[in-house]
Amino acid sequence: MKAYFKQLFETIQIKLQVIDLDGCDISLDEAVVMIEFLKKSLSDLRNFLLAKESMPVEDEITFFKEMKPEVLGRLLYFHKIHSIELNRPTGSNDTLKEYYESKLSSITYFFERHLDFYQYYRTKSTYMDEYYFVRGKLCPKLCADSSQYIHDPLFSTVYDYKVAKIICNEMLRIYLNKKMLNIDKQTIINKNRASLPTNNLHWTGPKVALVEYGYGFESSGYVNNGNADIKEIMIMLEIMLNIDLGDYYRTYISIKDRKIERAKYLNIMIERLIKRMDEDDSI
Numbered sequence: 001m002k003a004y005f006k007q008l009f010e011t012i013q014i015k016l017q018v019i020d021l022d023g024c025d026i027s028l029d030e031a032v033v034m035i036e037f038l039k040k041s042l043s044d045l046r047n048f049l050l051a052k053e054s055m056p057v058e059d060e061i062t063f064f065k066e067m068k069p070e071v072l073g074r075l076l077y078f079h080k081i082h083s084i085e086l087n088r089p090t091g092s093n094d095t096l097k098e099y100y101e102s103k104l105s106s107i108t109y110f111f112e113r114h115l116d117f118y119q120y121y122r123t124k125s126t127y128m129d130e131y132y133f134v135r136g137k138l139c140p141k142l143c144a145d146s147s148q149y150i151h152d153p154l155f156s157t158v159y160d161y162k163v164a165k166i167i168c169n170e171m172l173r174i175y176l177n178k179k180m181l182n183i184d185k186q187t188i189i190n191k192n193r194a195s196l197p198t199n200n201l202h203w204t205g206p207k208v209a210l211v212e213y214g215y216g217f218e219s220s221g222y223v224n225n226g227n228a229d230i231k232e233i234m235i236m237l238e239i240m241l242n243i244d245l246g247d248y249y250r251t252y253i254s255i256k257d258r259k260i261e262r263a264k265y266l267n268i269m270i271e272r273l274i275k276r277m278d279e280d281d282s283i
Contacts, residue, residue, distance in 0.1 A: 001055075001062075001067075008041060015034070022246070024178040026175075038075035042071050046154075049154075049155065061129045061130065064157045069163035069167055072161070073165070073166070073167025073171070074167070074168070076164055077171045077172060080168065080172055084103055097183045101176075103172075104173065132159040133157045133159065133160060135153065136153070137158060185235075189238055189239050201241055207245055208251055210241070210243065210245060211245055211248045211252060211255065212263065213237075214233050214237050215255070216263075230248075234248050
């Protein structure tokens with residue numbers, strides 16, 4: 001069972017790699033693609049479970065406490081992303097930030113309302129697992145959501161959906177906080193850009209390349225005698241080249257973790273500069 005789920009989850013991770021989860025830059029089309037993909041993944045998971053004639057209790061608990069919620073939680077996440085962005089209001093940054101804050105408040109309310117179970121789940125407690133994550137263990141005293149009565153009894157337990165909601169809302173909390181952070185950053189960039197002469201320069205290369213250049217500037221020590229921090233340098237590049245670099249630190253981590261040619265785009269710049277100088281010499 002664990003081998004099957006490992007393969008399924010690896011397939012999901014590969015699918016997620018084409019989406020900018022770290023930067024929370026997810027389009028409506030990307031959300032729809034992921035919803036359809038995860039719906040199929042969940043259906044495959046259900047078929048796998050129902051094909052088993054019997055299952056030890058500990059395996060059933062693992063399935064409904066860990067495996068199913070990992071898939072369902074991401075499905076719920078992309079559903080919420082699609083809904084949030086589809087209904088996003090037009091207007092000022094203040095209006096947009098207020099909208100995201102209202103969505104964040106509803107998530108905070110969810111965690112407050114289900115604090116006891118959230119603490120149980122996050123502390124990796126197990127003493128109630130047989131009631132929470134085994135099919136057919138319906139116990140009115142647990143005060144589970146009424147939605148339990150309409151769930152597929154062959155593919156649901158009292159609280160597997162709630163674990164999926166926790167996973168979904170933890171991801172959404174990160175998404176919404178980053179959206180609001182990006183709004184604050186964009187406000188600063190717009191203010192600084194307004195004070196500069198108008199230019200038509202736009203970065204048209206990969207974002208990762210500009211992040212690599214930015215860290216190159218900082219590492220050189222040539223900006224402010226080495227006293228400029230990376231945030232100042234990145235904001236300067238964003239303002240001058242009309243681009244949002246998103247979570248550039250995470251991008252830097254991916255650059256640092258490259259197995260081959262860690263300074264890939266700096267090397268490309270060097271090669272092209274040398275080629276140009278050679279061509280100029282030949283004229």
